[in-house]
Amino acid sequence: xxxxxxxxxxxxxxxxxxxxxxxxxDLKVRYSTSAxxxxxxxLDPLVMSAIYWFVFTQIFQRTVGHEPYIVFLxxxxxxxxxxxxxxxxxxRAFSKDARLVRSTAIPRSIWVNRIVLSKGIExxxxxxxxxxxxxxxxxxxxxxxxxxxxLLFPVAVVLQAVLLVGLGLLVAPLCVIWTDLERTTKLILxxxxxxxxxxxxxxxxxxxxxxxxxxxxxxxxFALYRVGFFPEEWDPWVIGIGAVISFLILALGLLVFRRLxxxxxxxx
Numbered sequence: 001x002x003x004x005x006x007x008x009x010x011x012x013x014x015x016x017x018x019x020x021x022x023x024x025x026d027l028k029v030r031y032s033t034s035a036x037x038x039x040x041x042x043l044d045p046l047v048m049s050a051i052y053w054f055v056f057t058q059i060f061q062r063t064v065g066h067e068p069y070i071v072f073l074x075x076x077x078x079x080x081x082x083x084x085x086x087x088x089x090x091x092r093a094f095s096k097d098a099r100l101v102r103s104t105a106i107p108r109s110i111w112v113n114r115i116v117l118s119k120g121i122e123x124x125x126x127x128x129x130x131x132x133x134x135x136x137x138x139x140x141x142x143x144x145x146x147x148x149x150x151l152l153f154p155v156a157v158v159l160q161a162v163l164l165v166g167l168g169l170l171v172a173p174l175c176v177i178w179t180d181l182e183r184t185t186k187l188i189l190x191x192x193x194x195x196x197x198x199x200x201x202x203x204x205x206x207x208x209x210x211x212x213x214x215x216x217x218x219x220x221x222f223a224l225y226r227v228g229f230f231p232e233e234w235d236p237w238v239i240g241i242g243a244v245i246s247f248l249i250l251a252l253g254l255l256v257f258r259r260l261x262x263x264x265x266x267x268x
Contacts, residue, residue, distance in 0.1 A: 014106075015106065015107060015110065018106050018110055019110050019113055019114055019117060020117075022110065022111075022114040023114045023117040023118040023121065024118075026114060026115070026118040027118050027121065027122075042125075042126045042128075042129045044081055045074060045077045045078050045080075045081050045126060045129065046129060048077055048081075049070060049073045049074045049077055052073055052077075052199050053069060053070045053073060056069065056199065057069055064199065064200035064201065064204040065199070065200055065201060065204070066201070066230045066232060066233075067142040068133075068137040068140060068142050068143075068144065070133055070137065071130075071133050071134055071137050071144055071229055072201075072226065072229075072230060073198070073199065074129065074130055074133055075130060075222070075225050075226045075229060076196075076197065076198040076199075076222045076225065076226065077198060078123060078126050078127065078129070078130060079123065079156070079160055079221065079222065079225055080193065080196070080198050080218075080222075081123070081126070082119050082120060082122070082123035082160065082164075083160065083163075083164065083218065084189055084193070085119045085122070086115050086116055086119040086120075086164050086168070087164070087167060087168075087171060087185065087189060088185070088186065088189065089115045089119070090112065090115060090167065090168045090171040090172045090175070090185075091171060091172070091175040091181070091182040091185050091186075092175070092182070093111045093112055093115060093168065093172040093175075094108070094111055094172055094173070094175075094176050094264060095175075095176060097111065101265075102265060108257075108261055108264070108265075109169065109257060111172065112165065112168035112169055112172050113165060113168070115168060116161055116164045116165055116168060119164075120157070120161060120164075123157075124157075134146075134229065144229050145229070145231075146228060146229065147227070147228055147229075147231050148228075149224075149226075149227030149228035149229075149231060149233075149234065150228030150229075151228075152224045152227055152228065153224070153225060153228055155224055156221050156222075156224035156225045159220075159221050159224065159242070159243055159246055160221050160246075162246045162247060162250050163217050163218075163221065163245075163246040163249060163250070165250055165253065166246065166247075166248075166249035166250035166251070166252065166253035166254075167249060167253065168253070169250075169253030169254060169256065169257040170249070170252065170253045170256055170257070171185060173256070173257060173260040173261070173263075173264040174256075174260070176264050176267045177260065177263055177264065177267055192216075192218075195213075195216060196216055196218040196219065196222065197213065197218070197219050197222050197223075198222070201226075201232075201233060202214065202219050202223065202235065202238055203232070203235070213238075214237060214238045214241045214242075215241060215245065216242075217241075217242040217243075217245040217246045217249070218242070219238050219241075219242055220235075220238045220239040220240070220241060220242020220243060220246075221242055221246070223235055223238055223239055223242075224239060
């Protein structure tokens with residue numbers, strides 16, 4: 001393909017073309033050697049949903065979330081898998097392809113954005129699982145009511161992408177300069193799962209914890225995902241705070257990345 005077809009070096013068109021090629025490469029590498037292929041995109045959230053549904057509905061008497069609980073679970077578990085997988089890969093974003101990072105002239109931020117895009121595509125490919133559970137639940141005792149809030153689902157996707165890009169620009173270079181941060185990030189992700197409203201809603205938290213949860217940007221993002229199926233999840237305060245923090249993290253990530261880019265290349 002000629003240079004004119006993909007844009008001049010340094011142009012947005014050239015950047016997007018390179019981003020698409022790298023993201024496509026990641027997806028091909030992930031699935032070309034896998035017998036199950038696409039099923040891996042949905043197997044993890046499916047197993048997690050089944051486990052939590054069984055524990056909280058068949059073993060313990062659940063007092064959190066909304067009915068049907070399996071739909072409540074999976075509307076947050078699917079984006080959580082995107083978030084968790086992307087942040088985990090950020091820790092190796094540069095070290096994994098160190099030679100390419102050093103030798104190519106494309107902006108280094110592309111090594112972060114390619115992870116956000118490839119994992120985001122996997123997330124979108126897993127959405128038929130959510131549709132399936134919504135349809136199945138419609139024949140149960142507590143059918144899902146689809147509301148205007150479904151229009152906010154794409155907003156949640158965009159907001160989560162903004163948050164992930166910001167986090168990636170922070171985490172990826174820091175993990176190269178301080179290698180211990182890779183293991184620390186994994187520990188933080190484990191704790192963050194339970195500190196985020198995945199198996200419960202923000203309104204289920206007692207007292208001050210409900211207020212504190214609003215400052216977790218995932219709370220507002222998950223509320224946007226859920227509000228189309230559970231109108232009770234609409235909380236302008238939580239959603240607004242989540243949006244503001246997501247863009248602040250993006251701004252911080254851009255600032256930190258610019259300052260750490262040269263030290264990063266020296267470490268590679």
